[in-house]
Amino acid sequence: xxxxxxxxxxxxxxxxxxxxxxxxxxxxxxxxxxxxxxxxxxxxxxxxxxxxxxxxxxxxxxxxxxxxxxxxxxxxxxxxxxxxxxxxxxxxxxxxxxxxxxxxxxxxxxxxxxxxxxxxxxxxxxxxxxxxxxxxxxxxxxxxxxxxxxxxxxxxxxxxxxxxxxxxxxxxxxxxxxxxxxxxxxxxxxxxxxxxxxxxxxxxxxxxxxxxxxxxxxxxxxxxxxxxxxxxxxxxxxxxxxxxxxxxxxxxxxxxxxxxxxxxxxxxxxxxxxxxxxxxxxxxxxxxxxxxxxxxxxxxxxxxxxxxxxxxxxxxxxxxxxxxxxxxxxxxxxxxxxxxxxxxxxxxxxxxxxxxxxxxxxxxxxxxxxxxxxxxxxxxxxxxxxxxxxxxxxxxxxxxxxxxxxxxxxxxxxxxxxxxxxxxxxxxxxxxxxxxxxxxxxxxxxxxxxxxxxxxxxxxxxxxxxxxxxxxxxxxxxxxxxxxxxxxxxxxxxxxxxxxxxxxxxxxxxxxxxxxxxxxxxxxxxxxxxxxxxxxxxxxxxxxxxxxxxxxxxxxxxxxxxxxxxxxxxxxxxxxxxxxxxxxxxxxxxxxxxxxxxxxxxxxxxxxxxxxxxxxxxxxxxxxxxxxxxxxxxxx
DNA sequence: CTAGGGTTAG
Numbered sequence: 001x002x003x004x005x006x007x008x009x010x011x012x013x014x015x016x017x018x019x020x021x022x023x024x025x026x027x028x029x030x031x032x033x034x035x036x037x038x039x040x041x042x043x044x045x046x047x048x049x050x051x052x053x054x055x056x057x058x059x060x061x062x063x064x065x066x067x068x069x070x071x072x073x074x075x076x077x078x079x080x081x082x083x084x085x086x087x088x089x090x091x092x093x094x095x096x097x098x099x100x101x102x103x104x105x106x107x108x109x110x111x112x113x114x115x116x117x118x119x120x121x122x123x124x125x126x127x128x129x130x131x132x133x134x135x136x137x138x139x140x141x142x143x144x145x146x147x148x149x150x151x152x153x154x155x156x157x158x159x160x161x162x163x164x165x166x167x168x169x170x171x172x173x174x175x176x177x178x179x180x181x182x183x184x185x186x187x188x189x190x191x192x193x194x195x196x197x198x199x200x201x202x203x204x205x206x207x208x209x210x211x212x213x214x215x216x217x218x219x220x221x222x223x224x225x226x227x228x229x230x231x232x233x234x235x236x237x238x239x240x241x242x243x244x245x246x247x248x249x250x251x252x253x254x255x256x257x258x259x260x261x262x263x264x265x266x267x268x269x270x271x272x273x274x275x276x277x278x279x280x281x282x283x284x285x286x287x288x289x290x291x292x293x294x295x296x297x298x299x300x301x302x303x304x305x306x307x308x309x310x311x312x313x314x315x316x317x318x319x320x321x322x323x324x325x326x327x328x329x330x331x332x333x334x335x336x337x338x339x340x341x342x343x344x345x346x347x348x349x350x351x352x353x354x355x356x357x358x359x360x361x362x363x364x365x366x367x368x369x370x371x372x373x374x375x376x377x378x379x380x381x382x383x384x385x386x387x388x389x390x391x392x393x394x395x396x397x398x399x400x401x402x403x404x405x406x407x408x409x410x411x412x413x414x415x416x417x418x419x420x421x422x423x424x425x426x427x428x429x430x431x432x433x434x435x436x437x438x439x440x441x442x443x444x445x446x447x448x449x450x451x452x453x454x455x456x457x458x459x460x461x462x463x464x465x466x467x468x469x470x471x472x473x474x475x476x477x478x479x480x481x482x483x484x485x486x487x488x489x490x491x492x493x494x495x496x497x498x499x500x501x502x503x504x505x506x507x508x509x510x511x512x513x514x515x516x517x518x519x520x521x522x523x524x525x526x527x528x529x530x531x532x533x534x535x536x537x538x539x540x541x542x543x544x545x546x547x548x549x550x551x552x553x554x555x556x557x558x559x560x561x562x563x564x565x566x567x568x569x570x571x572x573x574x575x576x577x578x579x580x581x582x583x584x585x586x587x588x589x590x591x592x593x594x595x596x597x598x599x600x601x602x603x604x605x606x607x608x609x610x611x612x613x614x615x616x617x618x619x620x621x622x623x624x625x626x627x628x629x630x631x632x633x634x635x636x
Numbered sequence: 637c638t639a640g641g642g643t644t645a646g
Contacts, residue, residue, distance in 0.1 A: 067638040232642090305645080342646055343646095
């Protein structure tokens with residue numbers, strides 16, 4: 001009795017000096033409490049101390065202590081230590097095997113997990129329902145259908161397929177492997193189902209990427225409710241991503257799901273609110289309703305790095321770079337939350353388009369301090385940021401010196417960077433290097449190298465690459481790739497060849513193709529071709545105001561004011577408004593934005609004075625000045 | 637006393 005009281009009191013103690021007083025922990029029972037304390041405090045140090053006591057006192061053969069220790073090490077991602085504990089126990093029970101397999105699963109060592117399951121088959125311990133559920137998940141994670149079917153067979157033979165959790169895991173596994181028929185069969189053959197069974201099915205369909213299955217999902221959800229199941233947080237978060245952006249569902253279902261959350265108070269459960277909040281923010285951002293996302297964000301009771309990142313990313317995706325950067329700072333200053341690699345990847349485009357090189361360099365510095373330089377996605381984002389901020393050398397330094405495994409995006413980012421700055425030769429040499437190393441180019445890489453060729457006038461080289469991707473790499477050219485070819489031919493003045501290409505190219509010409517032809521014909525003053533290309537453009541994109549504005553400018557330059565007036569009227573009737581273009585500059589961390597003839601800036605008088613001075617100096621130096629574009633500024 | 641499924645920002 002006193003002993004029991006003693007341990008209970010010890011559990012209540014939070015001061016660390018009691019943890020190290022080893023004498024009171026010297027029984028297996030108390031050692032277990034010691035391990036539990038290590039677990040609740042998530043302390044690797046305490047775990048190691050407890051391990052030392054277990055070893056020192058000779059309890060290494062206790063399966064109870066060993067499995068607890070093992071799972072603790074696994075939770076810290078130290079699977080080597082887990083394996084040492086596992087191997088040291090001579091008489092292993094099923095718990096120990098399961099904990100070890102689960103430990104590998106938690107540290108993403110899927111192959112090791114499955115190998116251990118195979119070894120278990122050769123031992124005297126038989127897999128149980130827990131084992132089968134775990135390895136089923138393993139098979140799903142590595143998308144290994146053969147392994148998954150093996151587990152399924154084993155579950156049928158042993159009868160564990162009747163266990164709901166085992167069947168749920170099998171449903172999930174089949175879904176992840178893309179075997180939807182198998183998935184449905186397991187689901188249909190279950191004699192008893194719970195919410196998890198429906199959720200596994202729904203998540204399988206929703207991640208299929210196949211809109212026919214996604215379309216049927218709403219029916220599945222209705223069936224679920226007819227069968228007396230209530231949607232829970234898991235269900236909603238599988239469904240929400242289907243309701244934003246290019247999803248086949250549109251936003252109305254998204255709002256409906258939001259209402260369901262509020263009505264059923266799914267947002268007030270412990271821990272589930274952050275998650276659902278993230279999904280909602282993302283859904284609204286992808287539907288272009290970033291302010292709705294913001295109100296969800298503002299109402300969240302607790303915000304973690306996921307929530308902040310979702311909100312930052314929402315602003316970036318909707319082009320509000322300023323607000324994204326403000327939030328990025330607030331996250332750190334107000335909530336003391338450190339950004340992770342995803343937050344950094346999300347915020348970097350804000351540097352390239354808004355905050356500029358200095359902010360980008362700060363993030364790069366942070367990346368180095370936090371030792372995140374081995375992350376491909378982050379390095380790719382840095383390469384992109386540097387080249388868009390005009391610092392090609394820095395981009396190249398990240399590309400060359402970064403300790404990350406280059407993927408197609410890394411090559412594309414660097415190649416596009418060279419293209420952006422008119423360095424076609426460098427882009428070509430890098431593209432050749434990529435091919436030489438055996439890395440397969442994707443659509444984006446090809447677009448990068450072709451547009452680089454186009455901008456640098458390397459037409460023959462570009463056409464050569466275009467031919468090789470179809471002949472040697474068996475790639476089907478996309479509309480974007482074809483637009484690059486049109487742009488390339490057009491820029492170099494080969495307008496007839498560009499038109500011929502459009503007529504014979506393997507895909508239907510889209511707005512980007514006709515847009516390229518418009519640019520080229522403007523550049524070379526070919527009025528007929530301009531009108532032709534514009535007609536196709538407006539036919540394909542009747543709602544894009546840019547097309548009307550550029551067509552109207554074309555007619556204005558030939559003084560066809562009647563046509564101009566007609567076009568302006570048409571735009572007004574359609575309710576089309578073009579967002580005015582603007583320029584900006586960052587000085588001392590503050591970004592100043594300017595529109596045409598803008599006098600809103602407090603120092604605008606001074607700014608225009610400086611502009612006049614510059615124009616005066618330019619004239620003096622004998623530069624030809626084209627006032628067609630800039631006259632509105634000086635005339636103000 | 638130890639072990640399992642369905643969700644999460646690029």
